[in-house]
Amino acid sequence: MTGPARVIDERELRNIDMNIFAEMRGLILATLDTMVAAGDLPEGLNFDAITAEPPRDPSHGDMATNAAMVLAKPAKMKPRDIADALAGKLSDDARVVSVDVAGPGFLNLRLAPSVWQGVAGAILTQGTDFGRGSLGHGAKVNVEYVSANPTGPLHVGHTRGAVFGDALASLLDFAGFDVTREYYINDGGGQVDTLARSVYLRYLEAHGQEVAFPEGTYPGDYLIATGEALKAKVGDAYVGKDEAEWLEDVRGFSTDAMMELIRSDLKALGVEMDVFYSEKSLYGTGRIEAAIEDLNAKGLIYEGSLPPPKGKATDDWEPRIQTLFKSTAHGDDEDRPVKKADGSWAYFAPDIAYHYDKVQRGFDMLIDVFGADHGGYVKRMKAAVSALSEGKVPLDIKLTQLVKLFKNGEEFKMSKRAGTFITLRDLIDQVGPDVTRFVMLTRKNDAMLDFDFDKVLEQSRENPVFYVQYANARVASVMRKATEAGIDVSEAALQAADLSKLDHEAELSVLRKVAEWPRLVETAARSNEPHRVAFYLYELAGDFHGLWNRGNDVPTLRFIQEGDAATSQAKIALARAVAIVIAAGLGILGVNPAEEMR
RNA sequence: GGCCCCGUGGCUCAACUGGAUAGAGCAGCCCCCUCCUAAGGGGCAGGUUACUGGUUCGAAUCCAGUCGGGGUCACCA
Numbered sequence: 001m002t003g004p005a006r007v008i009d010e011r012e013l014r015n016i017d018m019n020i021f022a023e024m025r026g027l028i029l030a031t032l033d034t035m036v037a038a039g040d041l042p043e044g045l046n047f048d049a050i051t052a053e054p055p056r057d058p059s060h061g062d063m064a065t066n067a068a069m070v071l072a073k074p075a076k077m078k079p080r081d082i083a084d085a086l087a088g089k090l091s092d093d094a095r096v097v098s099v100d101v102a103g104p105g106f107l108n109l110r111l112a113p114s115v116w117q118g119v120a121g122a123i124l125t126q127g128t129d130f131g132r133g134s135l136g137h138g139a140k141v142n143v144e145y146v147s148a149n150p151t152g153p154l155h156v157g158h159t160r161g162a163v164f165g166d167a168l169a170s171l172l173d174f175a176g177f178d179v180t181r182e183y184y185i186n187d188g189g190g191q192v193d194t195l196a197r198s199v200y201l202r203y204l205e206a207h208g209q210e211v212a213f214p215e216g217t218y219p220g221d222y223l224i225a226t227g228e229a230l231k232a233k234v235g236d237a238y239v240g241k242d243e244a245e246w247l248e249d250v251r252g253f254s255t256d257a258m259m260e261l262i263r264s265d266l267k268a269l270g271v272e273m274d275v276f277y278s279e280k281s282l283y284g285t286g287r288i289e290a291a292i293e294d295l296n297a298k299g300l301i302y303e304g305s306l307p308p309p310k311g312k313a314t315d316d317w318e319p320r321i322q323t324l325f326k327s328t329a330h331g332d333d334e335d336r337p338v339k340k341a342d343g344s345w346a347y348f349a350p351d352i353a354y355h356y357d358k359v360q361r362g363f364d365m366l367i368d369v370f371g372a373d374h375g376g377y378v379k380r381m382k383a384a385v386s387a388l389s390e391g392k393v394p395l396d397i398k399l400t401q402l403v404k405l406f407k408n409g410e411e412f413k414m415s416k417r418a419g420t421f422i423t424l425r426d427l428i429d430q431v432g433p434d435v436t437r438f439v440m441l442t443r444k445n446d447a448m449l450d451f452d453f454d455k456v457l458e459q460s461r462e463n464p465v466f467y468v469q470y471a472n473a474r475v476a477s478v479m480r481k482a483t484e485a486g487i488d489v490s491e492a493a494l495q496a497a498d499l500s501k502l503d504h505e506a507e508l509s510v511l512r513k514v515a516e517w518p519r520l521v522e523t524a525a526r527s528n529e530p531h532r533v534a535f536y537l538y539e540l541a542g543d544f545h546g547l548w549n550r551g552n553d554v555p556t557l558r559f560i561q562e563g564d565a566a567t568s569q570a571k572i573a574l575a576r577a578v579a580i581v582i583a584a585g586l587g588i589l590g591v592n593p594a595e596e597m598r
Numbered sequence: 599g600g601c602c603c604c605g606u607g608g609c610u611c612a613a614c615u616g617g618a619u620a621g622a623g624c625a626g627c628c629c630c631c632u633c634c635u636a637a638g639g640g641g642c643a644g645g646u647u648a649c650u651g652g653u654u655c656g657a658a659u660c661c662a663g664u665c666g667g668g669g670u671c672a673c674c675a
Contacts (some may be wrong), residue, residue: 053614066617069655079655103618104655149675189675274632279675281649306672320673333601340673347675355658375602376670399603402668443611448668450610459637462610462624466637474635481634517612522613537611539622549639552630560634 018122018130019518020115021063021217024095025052028065031089042075054516061100061108062116062512068105079105095248116511123514123577124495128584130326131518136177142358145369146266146273147184153196153222154265154424156414157371160400160449162424163440165369166271167530170588175525180363181274187255188279188350194218195258196251196497200238202227203250207239220421224299226257231516264359265424269433270590277357279494280386282350291356292323292338292349293387300326300387306334325352352384359389366395367528372446375399396528400445406452431456434591438465441534441589464538468582469594475579476595477492478559482572487565494573501570506547506557510574513543514581530588537585544578 028050035041049073055064059399068083075082080101080283087099089105092450098110122129145165148158166181173179198218201211205234206228213219230238230253237245259276266273282288295301305319323339325348338349358366366385378397405412405422408547414421427436435456442464443449459466482489502511517536524532559575560569 049616051614051617051627053617056613056618060618064618069617072655106618186675191675309671317672322673334672337672342673345629346673351675372603372669374670378602399669401603424661447611448604460624464623467623470635470637478634485634520614527615531612532614535612535622539612542622546640548634549636552633552636552639555633558634 008400016438018515019522020111020119020515021052021054021519022522024063024109024111025050025065027093027095028052028067028086028090031086031130032067032071034089034432035085041071041077041082045071045074053519054512055106055108058509058512060106061098061110063109063111065107065109065247065575066105068101068107072105083107094095105141113508114500114504116508116515117502119515120499120502120511120574120577121495123580124491124573128580128587130580131174131521131584133175133518133521133525135173135175135522138176138178139364140180140362141172141177141365141367142180142182142361142363143172143367143369144182144184144358145169146262146271147186148262149186149191149193150255150340151218152220152258153261156403156405156422156424156427156451157400159269159424159427159436160403160440161369161371162266162269162271163437164398164400164445164530166269167437167441167533167589168367168369168528170590171521171525171530171533172528174584174588177365177525181272183273183276184351184354185255185259185276185278185280188283189347192251192255195254196247197243199226199230199257200222200243200246200250201252204239205342206231207236209239217582222261223254226254229257230254239368265428268428269424269436277354279350279354282353282357283345287357288345288349288353291353294356295325295352295384295387298387298433300329301338301512302326304335306337321412322346325380325384326388327380330386332379332383348380348384352388355381355385355395356388359385359393363393366393368395368397372395372399372401398445398528401441401448403449403451406450406454409455412453430553435465437589438468438534438591441531442538444529444531464534465591467545468537468586469539469591471544472582472586472593473596474544475575478572478575482560482568484558485568486560487568487572489569489572489576493569494576497569497573498566499573500568501567502574504557506550506554507571507574510543510547510578513540514577519585533585533588537582537589540578540581540585544575 028339029047032041032045032047036043036045050065050067052063052065055061067086068079071077071082072079083101083105087101090096090107090109091099094110095115096109097112102108108271131282145167145168146154146162148154156160170179194217198213201213201217202223204227205211205224226386230250233253237252251568292301302324303321304324305321308317308319320341322337324335325338327336328334336348337346338352339345368381378399382395385393403552405414412422430453439451439456440449456463456465476494479489502508520536521530524530547557548559559568559571561571579593586593
């Protein structure tokens with residue numbers, strides 16, 4: 001198709017499924033095709049690396065493409081020549097106002113105001129679905145996060161993992177993936193025995209006995225209630241009895257109690273899992289055996305002994321023969337034991353079985369969110385999934401770094417013994433779920449995070465949560481004022497507004513920002529980085545506040561234009577579009593948009 | 599010692615996965631409230647992206663090495 005200038009009318013613009021950057025990239029590629037067909041470019045060029053993106057410097061225009069530079073070498077042409085030819089053809093398109101060749105060969109496009117105005121129209125009709133993408137094409141993704149041991153309440157570190165994993169899951173969902181949120185319960189190992197013994201001590205205490213908590217038990221207060229609940233359930237049946245008589249029952253009782261605690265903590269944070277997957281359920285069912293057998297059939301299981309740790313002092317190292325997984329065949333640095341020296345399963349084995357199960361459930365992609373202290377586990381887990389799925393199912397492991405707490409400007413060290421252990425519940429009680437979530441997402445997952453109790457509650461620009469919510473509240477405020485002034489700001493009225501009135505540079509600049517939203521969703525989802533959403537919202541809020549404030553100097557930029565309902569509606573439509581994108585973004589982050597600031 | 603992450607203005611962090619003159623916010627200096635929320639906005643100044651090489655049209659980003667900070671390191675989970 002040799003694209004003649006495409007004429008677009010107002011109505012059509014409103015109904016385009018708008019990722020304007022993807023659209024213009026499509027135009028660029030189509031134009032290049034015509035150039036190939038006309039013999040202006042050689043055949044067989046790869047266009048994959050060609051981008052259409054907002055330039056860093058707005059003075060460069062609305063959109064930039066690197067097409068000429070990418071193609072110069074393979075086409076054996078000068079970037080400048082390709083750029084000039086391409087520029088000429090692109091400017092035939094009705095949406096393109098001007099094309100400049102700049103720098104080493106960038107093409108800078110300027111688009112018609114109607115394009116940007118049309119984006120606002122699309123947002124108003126699509127609502128918070130604007131930007132919902134097709135990147136995932138419904139591919140099934142499993143996001144495993146939190147997965148904290150069921151031995152106590154969640155603490156700050158877990159909170160970051162929970163918030164990150166949850167936002168990532170929402171982001172992927174928004175980007176068109178079919179997402180399953182999952183929690184792996186480590187209820188199969190020795191620590192749940194420790195939990196059971198600790199609860200038993202609290203149970204004896206509930207019966208009036210004086211107890212001491214020896215090394216290797218959990219002395220935390222949070223088990224007092226569990227001990228009492230156990231007493232309420234079984235009375236004195238286990239008092240003075242051998243461990244063999246009560247351990248199993250108390251273990252089940254205790255892990256259930258802990259999981260209930262954890263679930264309610266997560267709920268308070270706004271996290272709801274689709275699946276809680278029990279490690280214990282893998283034992284005694286042959287499923288671990290099956291997973292290991294699968295590896296064995298691939299020649300990846302053998303009996304052997306590992307070399308001693310390198311460089312470390314030799315202390316009490318002694319070689320032992322164990323069942324090992326040849327993870328080095330899939331990128332690990334060392335083979336890993338799946339069985340202990342005594343022949344029982346090592347922790348790794350059920351985890352292999354668990355991931356085997358995920359693969360068998362047909363996920364196209366797996367994501368594990370771990371705390372940074374589990375970084376040493378990454379390579380072996382990837383090796384296992386690579387082996388089990390024969391390289392077909394990618395596993396991305398995202399590590400969330402440490403959270404440092406600050407109070408009164410000083411670092412706040414957590415210590416179980418000193419009773420200064422900050423739980424997820426403490427965070428929510430003191431700063432609320434919205435602040436907790438947003439703040440934890442204002443940092444890349446693999447960078448350390450400072451969490452300052454005083455600053456996160458501050459209502460200033462320094463506090464991004466507040467700043468973004470404030471923008472939303474301002475929109476709500478304008479809508480209220482407009483209604484009071486007798487202006488119809490109903491959905492229908494705003495959708496019918498004449499957006500061509502939004503022709504001031506300050507307004508167009510905000511429109512360009514909201515137009516970036518679909519593209520941002522894509523790049524954030526592609527890299528599994530929900531923090532990009534938080535930063536984008538902060539920028540968008542900044543742009544909006546900027547426009548708002550310019551109304552102080554330039555009366556025509558105020559959202560409500562006295563005595564001119566039509567213009568007011570157009571401007572409020574813009575404000576509304578901003579609010580919709582903010583709501584969609586905050587929705588991904590799991591933060592409530594505020595209608596009013598208090 | 600091995601492996602993983604981090605190192606960007608005085609401080610806290612971004613940088614669309616290799617793009618143009620590296621951007622924000624604090625702190626500093628200068629402006630803006632009879633005006634829909636000033637709980638805000640505009641401007642100035644501030645940088646050899648830890649260091650040294652390499653890859654190419656082009657590097658904060660990729661590779662190698664060095665130096666600093668953190669995490670982790672068989673038979674726990």
